[in-house]
Structures are given as C-alpha cells and as structure tokens.
Amino acid sequence: MSAAPPATRRDLRALFAPASVAVVGASDDPVKWGNWIARGALRAEHRRAVHLVNRRGGDVLGRPAHRSLHDVPEPPELIVLAVPPTAVEQSVDDALAAGARAIVAITAGEADGDAGGARDAALAARVRAAGAVLVGPNCLGVFDAGAELELVPADLPRGSIGLVSQSGNLALELGLLAAEAGLGFSRFVSLGNQADLEAPELIRELAGHPETELIAVYTEDFRDGRAFAHAAQAAREAGKPVLLMAVAHTEATARAVRSHTGALASDAAAIDAACRAAGIERVGAPQELIDLADGLLRAGAPAGRRVAVLADGGGHGGITAGLAQAAGLELPSLSPALVAELRAGLPRTAAVANPIDLAGGGEQDIRTFDRTARALLRSGEVDAVLLTGYFGGYSEYSDAMGREEVAVGEALAGAAAAGDRPLVVHSMYPHAAVAATLRAGGVPVFPAIERAVGVVARLAAHGERAPAGVPEVPARAAAVSGTGYAEARALLAAGDVAFVPARTVTSADEAAAAAAAIGYPVVLKALGALHKSDAGGVVLGLAGEAALRAAVAGLHERLGPPEYSVERMAPVADGVELLIGARWDARFGPVALAGLGGVHTELLGDAAVGLAPLHPEQALTLLLSLRAAPLLRGARGRPPLDVDAAAASLSALSHVAAAHPELCEVEVNPLLVLPDGAVALDARAVPATEGPA
C-alpha cells in the first residue's frame, strides 16, 4: 500500500510543536471538522501564528480568512487539511508548495476506505521528496499537550499517555475513560491511512518524548508487523510500556490452513507472539487499556504475586480474595509477628489472616485503614496491597469525616510510596474526595472489584515476564527443490532436527531391505497422504519381516501409495509427543509454535507461539509455558524428559522455517521427547503457493 518507510527517524518537531499552523477548510459552521480543528488551533494563538484558510475568504471565527495557502504571509510549519476526499491530492501539493514541514490530512465527510491505496503511495512519495511528513489522509488530527497543540475535534484530557490510534471514536472513548481515571494524553496521533507516517515511526518518536510515560496503540492494520514489534521493544527498553489494542481478526477461518501449525498459529496468535517478543501488553478494549495504564502509571509492577487483601467487612475481603486467587495472585499467610502487630488496635473479631477483615475497625477508628496498610506494605511479606470495599464512603457521614478520610488517603499514599510497593484500591465510592487524593498520591482507584483485581494481576504478570526479544529474520536460504515428506525431513535434518533412521521405498522387497538395515521393530508409513494417521496410513510396531511385508500389502491394497517410509520404531511409551512448527505470517513474518502432540493439540488448544527464529533458551521458555509442561518435567513419578533437547529441536526448526519464506508452514508432529534426547517422527512442509496468498 504505502511506500517503504524511511530508514532513519525523521524530525517530527514541525508536527508536534510547530511554530505556525494553517487550517485549510476553516469554517464557522459548528458541525464541520474545519470548525472544530480551527477552534482547537486558535486556543494556542498565544504560542504560535494560526492562519485560517477558506476558499470563500471573509471572516472565520472572528478572524480574516485567507482564500488560499498562497495568500498566507509565511510558510506555515504545519498545515491541517480539513477538505473533502476529492481535494486531498491537490491540497497536499498546495501545502508542500506553501512550504509545509508537516501536513495533517483530515478527510471531512465520507471516509475513502481502501480505494485510495495507490493515491496514498504517490502522495507519500511527494511528501517525502519535499522532506516533509504527512499524517493521514482520513485521520482525526493531532494533539500535543506540552505544545498546547489541539488539532482534534474534541477536548482531550492532558496527561502522560502517548496515544496512536487508527480509530477516531476509540481515541475519543479512551479520552473519556482516561479523564474519568484522572489520566490523559501527552500526545495523540490519529493514524488514518498511514500513507506516510506509520505506527512504528510514531512509537519510536514517543519513546523519546520526555512527557510520554506510556504508549497506547490501536491499530487495524499492522503493515510491517516486525517493524512494529521492534519499535515497541525500543519503547519498552526506554522504560515506556506499550499497550496494544488490536482487532482479533478471525480470518484464520478464511485462510487455507494446511497443517495443525497453520490452524493454531493463527493471525491472532501471531499478534500474541509479537507482543510476547516485544513486551507489549495486549488489551481487548478501551476500559481494559485505561485500567492497565492507570495501574502502570500510578502503581507500577509489583516484585511478585504475593498480595494482601484488606477490607472492612468479610464480604469484600472474601470476594476480592477469591477473585485474586482465580487471577493467579497469591494470598500468603502472614507471620505471627505481623499478625500480632495488625491485631493490636483491631476489634476482637477482626480476621487477621489474609484477607484481613477489620470487622468494623475502620468504622470505629478510620486511622485503622492506614495503620494496617502501612504495616502490610512495609512488612516485606507481600508485594502489593489491595484495599477493597467501603473506604471512600465516610465522606457520606459528615464533612468532618470526609476530611478525615482524605487525611487517611494521604497517609495511605504515603505508606505505599514508603513501602515501595503498589497499593491498589477498590472503592464503592470512587467519586469521593479521597479517591482524587489517592490518585494524586500514586494509588489507582477502581469502582469495581474485578477491575482492581484484574489490574493487580496484569501488573504482576508485567513485572515477572521479561520480553522474549524481537529476533531478526535471517537471510533467505536457497529455495527448497520440493516439499514431499522425504524432502521436508532432509531439510529439517540438515538444520539439526534429529529424526529416527528412515528410508523411502516403493516395494515390499525394498522395505524388507531397509528394515534389515535400520533394525526391527519398524514403522511403515504410506507417503502422499496429508494426514497419514487420519487415513490409517501408518502401521506401528512391526517386529519382523513377515509383519512388514503384510503391512506393505495391506497399505498397497487400501491406499495404493506411490512410496513408503520405513522407520525405526521409537520408544513412544517412554516419552511425550509434542507438536512443533512454524508459519510465515503476512504481517509478522515467521512465527514458531509448540504444543502437546497427538489428538490433544487442537482439542485442548494448549499451544504457545513466539516470533521465529527462536534461540534455544527462548524455545525452552516457550515449551515451559505450556500447560502440559509438567509432563515434560516428569509428572506422576515418571522420569523427567530432555526438555533442552526438545527446545533445541524447536529452535532448529524455527531457524529453518525463518530462512525459507517459500514454505508457509513447516511442522514436526510428533516430536518425541525422551528422558535422553528428542526425536522427530514426522515432518511436513507446505509451499507458500499452496497456502495463504
């Protein structure tokens, strides 16, 4: 669609902090984009020259409007085009002629969808040739809090979130939700068609923007997903978490899927692989995004999963504790010394286990809340404290109680800061004055228990999960000459995937000779059928020549395959069968996958994905993230299996696949993991010509 993005990062100062702005299409009509954008621009008239352009001239918003950009007395650094789609091309050319360093092309009226692809590429080329940058076309505008640049059709709250969004309405919703949480944006760029400026370049820019502490992205169209992942990784390395809201496409159903890997390493899974590699936090919807941003910006990640739940009332304590455990958090028992410390000053009936129920203690003495929280936060026995329930409601009693409650809120925030541990609050009264106090002091406050618990669990996961790292795709190897079973096997074997000894044969005599060389017992496979085991094309455990010849005869009669493979029978009862594979994703490049093999793989959906190629350690982490990992470690009295060998096989396969983009899917199913080594029992390669376009 667009031209390849420039290799180096460009100077975007003219976009975010221009010395002068022109608005083309400025209007007095309060339902037009040209009106909203012009009013936004004029709000910073004290900081920069603002030129309004309207082809009818006259006055707009009380200022004389220029009839065209030619009439503007100085070259405006930034020009915003609020013009109909048909006028976009001419307007961009006019803007470049007028000396614009940055152009924001808003499409007033109907969106132009995909129709403008070729036009967009041509536009981008002209803009780049002029050394300028272009946002859009078909975008909503640009916002920079520090520069007081508000070229957007709505009031946006100011804060430290850098937002890049391909949807205007989702950006507006994020703004409303952020404002509700006392958060806001440092910068916002509406991506539009991404003719020139794409998400990765903007993410890198935000990574270097001091006022931006967290980056939020919504995109429908990743373009070069690897570049996206690299940019996000750079941002995370700069200490700025990247939160991604992406549409969970389901085109997998439309793709021609030729292997289990193809089905399991779906387009959605490829996004997950990129997130895992780059350390991106993926979220499903706007509220989840703002909640997680709230947690990351205010509380930060805890050092572990140990949480104390603190409530004044058994109901909130129990419900919150139950949800926390269900979310994978731990509620450790507290030490006798800490219990004794907490118990002093609490009612006789208070529960000082975890959850801690003040049992009316907070009602009797509101300072019980901060005393108890402080003891927990400095104890070293938990990594975070979750305060839940009624707190915030004391302001309902009287103004005096409300003031006392605010004082307690200050003490709570101080205790969290002093303990250097997150304190997260659920309050039934999120609009009480104390909520603002807590937020100002770095304590997130949520109006629903599930949201507070969900954020603490996400924060813990964020803290403990180091990004896998975004690998470089290796140079393309010489294309394979064929993708038959033997060729797939040879390709992978050359890449250091270990296979059982095997020979391809065409007759019973050849089979017998092969088996004699390999050694009995052997397995006989009919070649040519895609799912051999489905078609009954595999005969296991052939102990001698007679059995082998009978098996050849049987397969010949039933399936009439052109060739057979005679293979050493592996000790399957001694190990566990995995599926390992890789797929070339149109956006993210090669993606590797591992799962439990056999019939369980797709049924139980226990698969893990990562951007390929994987180092052996990355492959090991991937394998150990499977729910079935305990099987590899030796479940139920069985000996531990050679997980390192399995990881080496997965790594080797991922390197082979990454060097062969002409193969859309490569798979070993099963890989038999034994106490001493791992051995591939099958292989498959699907040429890209047979797979997805």
Added chain:
Amino acid sequence: MSAAPPATRRDLRALFAPASVAVVGASDDPVKWGNWIARGALRAEHRRAVHLVNRRGGDVLGRPAHRSLHDVPEPPELIVLAVPPTAVEQSVDDALAAGARAIVAITAGEADGDAGGARDAALAARVRAAGAVLVGPNCLGVFDAGAELELVPADLPRGSIGLVSQSGNLALELGLLAAEAGLGFSRFVSLGNQADLEAPELIRELAGHPETELIAVYTEDFRDGRAFAHAAQAAREAGKPVLLMAVAHTEATARAVRSHTGALASDAAAIDAACRAAGIERVGAPQELIDLADGLLRAGAPAGRRVAVLADGGGHGGITAGLAQAAGLELPSLSPALVAELRAGLPRTAAVANPIDLAGGGEQDIRTFDRTARALLRSGEVDAVLLTGYFGGYSEYSDAMGREEVAVGEALAGAAAAGDRPLVVHSMYPHAAVAATLRAGGVPVFPAIERAVGVVARLAAHGERAPAGVPEVPARAAAVSGTGYAEARALLAAGDVAFVPARTVTSADEAAAAAAAIGYPVVLKALGALHKSDAGGVVLGLAGEAALRAAVAGLHERLGPPEYSVERMAPVADGVELLIGARWDARFGPVALAGLGGVHTELLGDAAVGLAPLHPEQALTLLLSLRAAPLLRGARGRPPLDVDAAAASLSALSHVAAAHPELCEVEVNPLLVLPDGAVALDARAVPATEGPA
C-alpha cells in the same frame, strides 16, 4: 450451628409488610445504627405505627420514646433490635413477650462472629416455639419497596431485584451499582448469622413475591447446600433467575484429598455443580451481578448465539466483534437481501458485513441507527444486536441533536420490542439522556464494551443451558465392610459399573491359575499402594505365563505387596480413558465428576461436575461438556466411541456414591471407553474417616 429449618414455608408477612414496627435502641445520634433504622422506619409512618424504644426514654427524632417494649401500647408485628451483642438474647425474649411476629436483630457495634453459634440455635428454638421468625442476629436490616419498609442504614434504590445478602457492605455496593444502572431492589434481607431464617426459605419467599423478578444472593455460608439448590430451582421454575455471588473458598488445599476426584471436585466445583443443577447464574463480583441482572431484566435471553454488531466507525465494530467471538458468540454473514436493505441509505464506504460499520452514516443522518437496527432485529438472521460506540454523544453537539437522539433511542427500544430480540448498547456516553430512554424501553446500556459483550454472552448461555435439575439424595445403603481395591470394585460392579475380569491372588502360582482362567494377555497390579501407576505397581501386556511369573517376582522384590490383582488386558489403544468419580461435599452432598483420564486429567483441568446421583442423560450431558468430548465422538478419523456406555457407568457410580456417605470419595480411573462399551480398569473408595472431617 442453627436448628433445622422448619419443613413448611412460613408466613413472612409480618417481616416484609408489618402493620406496626418497633425499633429498640432508637437514637438521636447520627452515627448510630439505632438512628439510621429509626429514621428509615419513620419514613413510612403514614403506613404503619412506628414505636421507638430507648431505655433512657425522652424524645428520639422528635417523638416520645418508650423506655421498654413493655410500655408499647400494642404488640408490634415487627421489632427491630439495634442493641449491643450482649443484649441480643434478652432483647429477643422481650420482643417475643411483647408479641412480635417477626424480629430483626441488628448487632450494633462489634460483630460476634462464630462465638454465638450455640446461643443462636437456642434463640432460634425460642423464636420458632413462639411462632415468630427472626432475621439475624448480626444483620443489617430488612427492606421492602412495595411496603415502604426501609429498616436499613442507607437509601436503597427501588426496583425488581430481590436481594439476600450475608454482607452488609456488599449489599450497599450492589445498591449503588444498581442505582447507576437504573435498577433497584424489591426486597432486601440481610442474612446475618441465619439463626432462624436461612437463605433457602427467603429464596422460596422471593420466588412467590410478585414484585420480585430476579433474585440475587450473596452468601458465605451455605449450610444445607442441597436445600439452597432446591429453593433456587423452584425460583427459576417460577420464572425468576437466581444470581449467586459466592466466595470461592480455597480450603481444598486444606482438605485431605485422597484421589483425583477429591482434588478436581473441589469445594468451588461443588458450588458450580449446584449452580448447574439448579440453573443458578454464578457471578464473581458485584458489578458482574448487576450487569447480568440488567441484561436479564431488560433484554432477556436471546434464542441463540448469533449476534450483529452495529457501529458508526470501524474501530468499535472490530473491537466489539473480536470480543464477541472470543466470548463464544457468532457473527453470521448476512443474506444478500438484508445487505441490500441495509446498504440503501448508507454511505458508499459503509461496511455491511457483520460487524456493520455505518462509516459516518450516523453522523450524516442519525436515523440511520434505528433504521439499521430495526432491519437487523426483524431479519431473523441474528438473535441479538449489539450497538456499540459513539451513540449517545450527539447530545454533545447541541440540544436539538440531543432531542433527536432521544427520539432515535425510543425508536431503537421499539425496534427491539417489535423484533422480540435483545438489543444491548455500549455507549461512550452512558450518562446521556438517550441512555435513560433506552433503559426505560428495555435496552441495557453499558459504559464499557467488555461489559456489554460479556452480558450478551452470559444471556446467550442462560438461554441455551437448561438446568440439569437438583436430584434427591437416595436413602443410605448398608455401609461397606471395607474399602480395599477388591471391595471397591465389587461395590461398583454391584452397582452396574462394568469391569474387566479380574482375580485377587497372593502368589505366582495363584496368578498363573487366574490368568489361565481369565485368558492372556493380562495385567498384573500390586495392591495396597494408593497410586499404583505412580509407584510402578502395574505391569501391562503380559502375554504368557513366563512373563506373568517374572512380573510377580519383580513386583514382589520391589514393592512386596500383600496381594496382586490379575486382570484381562483391555484394548487401550482402541479407546479413550476417562476419569469418573464422586465426592461427598460437606454442604452440597454427593458431587459427581468426569474428566479425561491418565496424566492429562489434573494437568489440563478438563473436568465437569454435577450434583449426584446423575441420570444417564445428565451424565451424558456432563461428558459432552468436556473440552475433550470430540475424542469420544471419534476425532481425527477414529471410530466414534460408546459415549452412552460411559454415561451409564458414570450414572451408576454416582448412584453408588450417593448411597454411601461413609465413603468420601469413590473413583474409577481409568474408565476405558471403547467403540462398543465402556469398561472400568481400576477402582478406589476412600472412607470418610480418612478424608475431610
């Protein structure tokens, strides 16, 4: 703890709609319970006599207070006791002496926890002997919207939800959240210690209460869980959904667990089994409860999972569609005729697939929303419509637009009613006037996409999932004489669980004789060890006598078991191994369980539970609810297995377990399901004396 509840339903009119009320402990002090309750009582002075009692006499809240109940001129039907815990017993006796038909015992001050168990039982006995009823002690009060009875310490919104809660603060939070959604309570009873009135009796009462359309329950203490399930089933049969918020206890870790069944059929799973049996909707937290209530009361359950997502903007459409699919909803393609109907009047760039993106069409003509929604709702092609995004924001433009938006809201509600299908709305502007219009018209409105989608998914599940039914626990059978392997096997075999032929032997000679009778190949098991396969106490596939004798010698040397079992080797490669079992739960009685057998059971957590005993059809439904169910139906070219035989075995086992409360756990692991039949390959029974107390 409490005395057994009365067998018949009692008349609770004196509790919910008393002709007269007395408040003992009425106070002028605005931070005392006696003040809040008295003020609440006085709000309905126009409906009933209200007597205030304070031992110091004088005036309370501007009315003369009686010094004791003796001084009240008439017997008050309902007496509320706002007295310290130490005064509860005497106060209840005084109330009975004064002629109370109903008593609400609020504990002012410190809660009395479990200490009052014996006292509570004695209190309940005296109350029942007097023909009265008692709520509490240690409760928060009682509320009846229709009777204007507000004996609670806070304003509660009025509506059609009957609430029974063991936590006061959670009830207050539910009230705040309900009010936010424009919902409220028909009745509320704070359970407290449940000395006399317990949750089941109150649920049955609410089932018969015309103003109550939905029942919400929070409880920490189920007491007789079977009675609870029966009451909830009766309510659902009366057309009133029951929503349960229950603490997810994790005492399973503390319980002595002796089998996989014990571990998998946890206390939390027993609650799930009861919910499944009774058709109870279990929720995790207050917001989830109110959201689901909102959906059930306003929209009701759709006839299926087919949903159309309607948005003005691709971002909201895509995000909502993705979440909907992830939640198990279907987004069907629309027919050409419907597409043509929708396309007329939409912008050229509108996406008329599903999700439907108006692409600015709503902005150009706001009636596009109701025209499109109406066409979808009456099409018959979807079961529900999800409108998501900006709608609600047009009131931000101008008052005139706001009025038009309200008119569209009325039309949308009318379209949902006419189409007899749920319309559920997510709006970025949930406080706009149109939101109230939609709610009044039976359309739930949510401020977050995830909540709107979550509710539609829950509604669809509610509609499609018929309750399994709450079974009666059978009469107790004669206790077993022992719980060894052979005895467990015999017990289950007598109950119609099919086993492979087997004999118990003590020597190699006996083993050889047994095998000759049974027929080779055989399996040899060392008896006595609990986890035979973990200890390597099972030798499979013994083809002849020599191998058998060698196996006996090996086991003897390694494990020295007192006995062995010689069994016919089953064709394990031809079938799938399941785990079936049952456990006696302290609250819900016998609970049956099924899962995938072997090492996968606990690892993958794929287990389903149901209240025992199960009819064969119930057992079949349970088995087919497993994620692994496709394996039973014949996955990947394998023949379908005899699921009916497996269900019959599970049903048989569940009946045996339900008749033997002296066995806390009964298990068959594995049950081999074959194309033609199902056969148990092992058996275990754990005496209750060895299990949990």
